[in-house]
Amino acid sequence: xxxxxxxxxxxxxxxxxxxxxxxxxxxxxxxxxxxxxxxxxxxxxxxxxxxxxxxxxxxxxxxxxxxxxxxxxxxxxxxxxxxxxxxxxxxxxxxxxxxxxxxxxxxxxxxxxxxxxxxxxxxxxxxxxxxxxxxxxxxxxxxxxxxxxxxxxxxxxxxxxxxxxxxxxxxxxxxxxxxxxxxxxxxxxxxxxxxxxxxxxxxxxxxxxxxxxxxxxxxxxxxxxxxxxxxxxxxxxxxxxxxxxxxxxxxxxxxxxxxxxxxxxxxxxxxxxxxxxxxxxxxxxxxxxxxxxxxxxxxxxxxxxxxxxxxxxxxxxxxxxxxxxxxxxxxxxxxxxxxxxxxxxxxxxxxxxxxxxxx
Amino acid sequence: xxxxxxxxxxxxxxxxxxxxxxxxxxxxxxxxxxxxxxxxxxxxxxxxxxxxxxxxxxxxxxxxxxxxxxxxxxxxxxxxxxxxxxxxxxxxxxxxxxxxxxxxxxxxxxxxxxxxxxxxxxxxxxxxxxxxxxxxxxxxxxxxxxxxxxxxxxxxxxxxxxxxxxxxxxxxxxxxxxxxxxxxxxxxxxxxxxxxxxxxxxxxxxxxxx
Numbered sequence: 001x002x003x004x005x006x007x008x009x010x011x012x013x014x015x016x017x018x019x020x021x022x023x024x025x026x027x028x029x030x031x032x033x034x035x036x037x038x039x040x041x042x043x044x045x046x047x048x049x050x051x052x053x054x055x056x057x058x059x060x061x062x063x064x065x066x067x068x069x070x071x072x073x074x075x076x077x078x079x080x081x082x083x084x085x086x087x088x089x090x091x092x093x094x095x096x097x098x099x100x101x102x103x104x105x106x107x108x109x110x111x112x113x114x115x116x117x118x119x120x121x122x123x124x125x126x127x128x129x130x131x132x133x134x135x136x137x138x139x140x141x142x143x144x145x146x147x148x149x150x151x152x153x154x155x156x157x158x159x160x161x162x163x164x165x166x167x168x169x170x171x172x173x174x175x176x177x178x179x180x181x182x183x184x185x186x187x188x189x190x191x192x193x194x195x196x197x198x199x200x201x202x203x204x205x206x207x208x209x210x211x212x213x214x215x216x217x218x219x220x221x222x223x224x225x226x227x228x229x230x231x232x233x234x235x236x237x238x239x240x241x242x243x244x245x246x247x248x249x250x251x252x253x254x255x256x257x258x259x260x261x262x263x264x265x266x267x268x269x270x271x272x273x274x275x276x277x278x279x280x281x282x283x284x285x286x287x288x289x290x291x292x293x294x295x296x297x298x299x300x301x302x303x304x305x306x307x308x309x310x311x312x313x314x315x316x317x318x319x320x321x322x323x324x325x326x327x328x329x330x331x332x333x334x335x336x337x338x339x340x341x342x343x344x345x346x347x348x349x350x351x352x353x354x355x356x357x358x359x
Numbered sequence: 360x361x362x363x364x365x366x367x368x369x370x371x372x373x374x375x376x377x378x379x380x381x382x383x384x385x386x387x388x389x390x391x392x393x394x395x396x397x398x399x400x401x402x403x404x405x406x407x408x409x410x411x412x413x414x415x416x417x418x419x420x421x422x423x424x425x426x427x428x429x430x431x432x433x434x435x436x437x438x439x440x441x442x443x444x445x446x447x448x449x450x451x452x453x454x455x456x457x458x459x460x461x462x463x464x465x466x467x468x469x470x471x472x473x474x475x476x477x478x479x480x481x482x483x484x485x486x487x488x489x490x491x492x493x494x495x496x497x498x499x500x501x502x503x504x505x506x507x508x509x510x511x512x513x514x515x516x517x518x519x520x521x522x523x524x525x526x527x528x529x530x531x532x533x534x535x536x537x538x539x540x541x542x543x544x545x546x547x548x549x550x551x552x553x554x555x556x557x558x559x560x561x562x563x564x565x566x567x568x569x
Contacts, residue, residue: 003452003456003460006451006452007451009451010450010451259447260449263443263447263449264449264460265410265432266408266410266435266441266443266447267435267436267440267441267460267461267500267501268432268433268434268435268436268437268439268461268504269432269436269460269461270430270432270433271432349410349411349412350410350411351405351410351411352411354410354443354447
């Protein structure tokens with residue numbers, strides 16, 4: 001353990017470059033994965049609140065485009081096993097001076113899921129604001145939506161960033177703003193084991209609607225797949241950039257240290273020992289870079305979460321699983337990036353290494 | 360260990376630096392390879408010590424060619440020591456750590472350092488000691504595994520006369536205990552210590568003196 005640390009200290013400049021290259025790559029992987037994971041997690045949490053089953057317009061790519069008739073809720077609520085049906089209209093609109101804000105039209109029975117911190121739940125012609133937007137707009141008495149004034153009835157706190165930075169209003173008012181009856185219905189059930197039968201019944205009532213379990217919907221939702229795929233692609237690019245950075249730096253390190261490796265070979269240390277020595281050096285850098293990148297990512301996510309500019313919409317989530325995955329990625333990055341230059345160095349005759357490198 | 364070079368030739372690119380060398384190094388002998396710069400001494404020494412593969416010909420160790428010796432690194436570590444002109448100690452390791460890097464049995468390090476008079480310098484780095492002390496540490500590294508033979512390439516090339524003679528004396532004393540030495544040098548004083556002198560010129564063995 002001491003020898004690799006001494007070697008790293010001896011080659012401080014290049015060690016620092018490898019460290020920076022790895023830290024930036026790892027932090028990039030952390031941030032993109034955390035932010036995309038956070039988006040999926042926030043939206044999933046919103047849908048899962050009192051929602052064992054979700055009903056949307058059939059075949060829509062995005063819940064924002066879904067339009068279903070609210071009158072059906074009466075029929076659905078009578079199906080055996082259904083505890084409660086709530087409706088939601090999902091939309092987005094500018095709220096001066098903010099260019100875009102999430103607007104949620106919700107049925108009255110859903111208001112209880114919002115914890116009021118000020119005022120009351122909205123009546124007709126009123127809205128309540130998430131705490132984030134309430135602070136950003138400096139406790140407004142009214143807001144303008146689609147050229148119509150709405151009185152602010154109160155403010156609520158939500159752990160879901162989308163809601164905390166958004167506007168909640170009654171279904172009728174939201175229907176007028178977005179010209180639709182409802183985007184989705186969320187059903188809570190008395191007995192989850194009956195969900196398949198209930199889904200079949202809803203799909204029979206209106207073939208233009210599609211009912212799924214909320215978990216099933218989240219797993220198959222295209223928008224989530226797009227976000228996940230984009231995040232994976234960007235993460236993979238960051239991984240490749242990290243590997244390229246390490247390969248190029250390690251090639252320089254190996255070139256600088258040919259003499260040293262030649263000496264080691266001349267005293268009988270095996271090629272494998274030299275490869276392991278180089279790998280242990282980059283693994284030490286990788287572990288430190290991982291720790292620094294994790295700390296930096298947590299700090300950056302905290303800053304983003306509280307930045308007024310983002311209204312709490314960007315709410316990254318670094319889970320234990322993500323930490324473990326990124327750690328494995330960091331170790332792989334170090335191993336793959338070092339292996340090629342290390343194998344190259346180990347295959348040269350000791351005397352050639354000494355002659356080319358000195359000591 | 361008896362080392363036998365048979366028809367050894369070596370090229371660097373198109374340049375032929377060894378041109379059919381046939382020599383035998385007897386076990387425990389003190390052999391000097393002398394010659395001018397460019398005569399092929401270092402290349403021959405590197406080939407005999409397994410640090411370089413010959414382009415043509417073969418080297419036998421107790422009758423076995425390299426491919427019959429098993430793991431070449433293990434063989435080199437257990438049976439061969441090498442001393443370079445420029446000590447070639449690893450600069451970020453202390454003298455003791457340099458010796459320990461090669462050691463198969465770490466308990467031999469301190470007695471050997473004491474034997475070579477560098478026991479007080481174990482924690483020092485190569486840039487903190489004199490040239491003679493560095494070379495003694497390099498010799499300790501070469502001797503630590505009690506090799507059958509130690510190869511030394513111009514081991515006194517960077518030393519003053521007093522230190523140079525000290526190195527030859529050291530070699531001679533270990534040689535008497537059974538360790539073979541093959542020393543490449545253009546220093547004629549080596550002749551006073553060697554049992555056999557191999558004279559090289561333009562890549563061939565010009566003469567062997569016993």
